[in-house]
Amino acid sequence: MPAVARLVRFRLGHEDEDAVSEVFLRAWRGLASYRDTGVPFGAWLYGIARHVAIDSLRRRGRDEPHDEVPDRAVESMTAEVLTLRAAIDDLPTEQRQVIELKYLVGMTNEEVAAAMATTPGAVNARQWRALKALAEILEERT
Numbered sequence: 001m002p003a004v005a006r007l008v009r010f011r012l013g014h015e016d017e018d019a020v021s022e023v024f025l026r027a028w029r030g031l032a033s034y035r036d037t038g039v040p041f042g043a044w045l046y047g048i049a050r051h052v053a054i055d056s057l058r059r060r061g062r063d064e065p066h067d068e069v070p071d072r073a074v075e076s077m078t079a080e081v082l083t084l085r086a087a088i089d090d091l092p093t094e095q096r097q098v099i100e101l102k103y104l105v106g107m108t109n110e111e112v113a114a115a116m117a118t119t120p121g122a123v124n125a126r127q128w129r130a131l132k133a134l135a136e137i138l139e140e141r142t
Contacts, residue, residue, distance in 0.1 A: 003042065003105040004049050010085060010104055011053035019056050023049045043115030046105050087137040095130035098123055 008019045026048050034044060088096055094116070101112045102123075109120040109127075116123070 004045055007046065007049045007100065007104045008053055010081075011050070012056055013082070013085075016056065019052050022052045022056075026052065038114055040107060040111040040115055042105055042107060042111065043101065046101060046115070083138065083141055084134075087134050087141070090137055091130055091133055095126050095133060098126045099130050099134070102127060 004023050005020050008016055008023065012019060023045065027045055030048070034041075088099055091099065097116060098112060101107045101115060102109075107115065109123045112123045113120045
């Protein structure tokens with residue numbers, strides 16, 4: 001699912017095949033506990049992907065220096081993407097979730113509404129407020 005890879009890449013700052021694999025491994029292991037409550041399956045995966053990314057970032061903070069350079073190249077993030085990621089992180093939780101679900105995961109308003117247990121109208125309002133707040137945050141930082 002490209003949306004999962006996109007979310008992981010956005011959160012971690014580079015393509016991380018191991019983290020994407022971990023998302024699907026956790027999903028596979030937890031599939032028996034998944035209950036269809038009308039919330040899109042993608043929202044469930046989104047939650048797993050966020051947790052995997054957070055776990056990966058925490059492990060990075062505990063990494064010890066190594067004598068050898070890893071074989072895989074690490075993609076550098078542009079300053080604009082880093083600024084955008086920081087701005088999205090500064091949004092209130094519900095606004096951040098709307099932005100991530102719509103623009104990173106690619107859900108429709110109806111799917112986001114189901115995932116967040118709200119209405120499509122409320123999603124529109126949160127999206128509007130989030131985009132306005134993002135514009136203000138980004139204007140302040142440039």
